[in-house]
C-alpha cells in the first residue's frame with residue numbers, strides 16, 4: 101500500500117540543495133529545485149550505495165560525492181559515468197509548508 | 205611478514221571484500237554543509253584560463269622546437285613542451301575525469317579526451333579504474349592504480365621517470381583493445397556497456413600513432429614523434445615525481461586518507477603542472493571539490509590532518525628511506541602524527557586491517 105509520509109518543512113532545504121530523510125529502514129533524498137519545486141529520490145547512489153545527501157545539486161542534477169556520477173533528480177536518469185543505473189524517484193506533494201513523499 | 209598480491213583477481217582482493225575493507229566507509233573531517241557547498245561550487249573561468257595558458261605554451265614551445273630542429277638549441281624547448289605534454293596531461297586527465305575542473309560538461313570531456321591521449325591512457329578504461337582508486341584507495345588487490353607496490357622495485361621507479369613502464373604497458377594494451385577487445389582484468393571494473401568505447405578509443409589512438417610513425421618514416425626524421433608520442437617519455441618525470449609522493453611509503457589497507465595519502469606544499473610552477481593535486485589528502489577526502497578550491501579546503505581542514513610536507517625535496521627525503529625499509533620489511537609504513545586538534549586515527553580498526561605492522565611515527 102502506498103502512503104504519504106511527512107518528510108520535512110519546505111524551509112528545511114535551501115534552494116538548489118538536498119537533505120537526507122530516513123524512514124522505516126529506508127533512506128531517501130529530498131531536493132529543493134531552483135524553480136522552487138520539491139523532488140524525492142532514493143537516498144543512495146546506484147553505483148556504490150553512497151549517500152547522495154553529501155553531494156552537490158546543480159540545477160536539476162545531483163552529483164554524487166564519491167565519484168562524481170550524476171543523476172537528473174526529477175527523473176532519476178543516470179547522466180554521467182560512473183553511474184549507469186537510474187535512481188528511483190518518488191512522488192512529492194507540498195501542503196501547509198510541509199513536504200510529503202509517497203513511498204510504497 | 206605479509207606477501208602482497210596486487211592482482212585484481214587475486215586472494216588479497218577477495219579478502220578485502222570478505223573483511224569489509226573494500227567499498228568501506230572512509231573517515232571524513234567534518235565540514236559544515238554551507239562551507240562545503242561553497243567549496244564544491246563549479247566555475248569555468250579558472251580552468252579556461254589554465255587551459256588556454258597550457259595549450260598556448262605547448263604550441264609556442266613545440267613551434268620553437270620545430271623551428272630550431274635539429275639544432276641542440278631546440279632541446280630546452282622540447283624539454284618544456286615535454287613536461288606539459290607528458291606531465292600536465294596527467295593532472296588534466298585526472299581533474300577532467302572527475303568532471304570538476306570546468307563547470308561545463310563538454311569542456312571537461314574535450315580536455316579529458318585530449319589529456320588521456322597524451323598521457324597514454326584509454327579514456328574509457330581509466331575513468332573506471334580511477335573510480336576504483338577512490339573507492340578502495342591503496343587497498344591491495346582492489347586498487348588498480350597503486351603506483352608503488354611492495355617490495356619496491358627501484359629500477360621500475362627510476363624507469364618510470366622516463367615513462368618507460370607506462371608506455372611499455374600501454375602499447376600492447378592499446379593493440380589488444382584495438383584488435384582483440386577488452387582485457388579480462390579490465391572487465392572486472394569497466395561495465396559491459398562501456399566495452400565498445402574502450403575498443404573505439406584504442407582504434408583511434410592506434411590510427412594516430414600509426415599516422416605519426418608513417419610521417420616520421422616518410423620524412424626520414426623523428427621530428428613528428430618529438431611532437432606526438434615521445435614527449436610521454438621525455439616529459440614524464442614531473443608527474444612521476446609528484447605522483448610517487450601521493451601515497452608512497454604510507455599505509456595500505458586502511459580506510460582513513462590521512463594514513464595513506466600525502467599533502468605536500470609545492471612551488472607555483474609545479475602546482476600549475478599538477479593542478480593543485482599536491483593537496484592530496486584533501487582531494488581524496490572530498491573529490492567533489494575542484495582543483496582551484498583545494499587551497500581553501502586545505503585551510504578549512506588542516507587542523508584535522510597531519511602536517512603537510514614542506515616541499516617536494518622534503519617529502520622525498522621522508523618517503524625514500526621508508527621505501528628502502530619496505531625492501532627488508534614489506535609491512536613497514538610511515539605513520540604521521542596528527543595535531544592535537546585532530547580526531548585520532550581509529551587504531552582499533554586499523555590494527556585489525558594492518559596486523560602488527562611496525563610503523564614509524566615522524
Ligand code: FES
Nearest residue numbers: 145147148164169
Ligand atoms: S558511488 Fe556514486 S558515483 Fe560512485
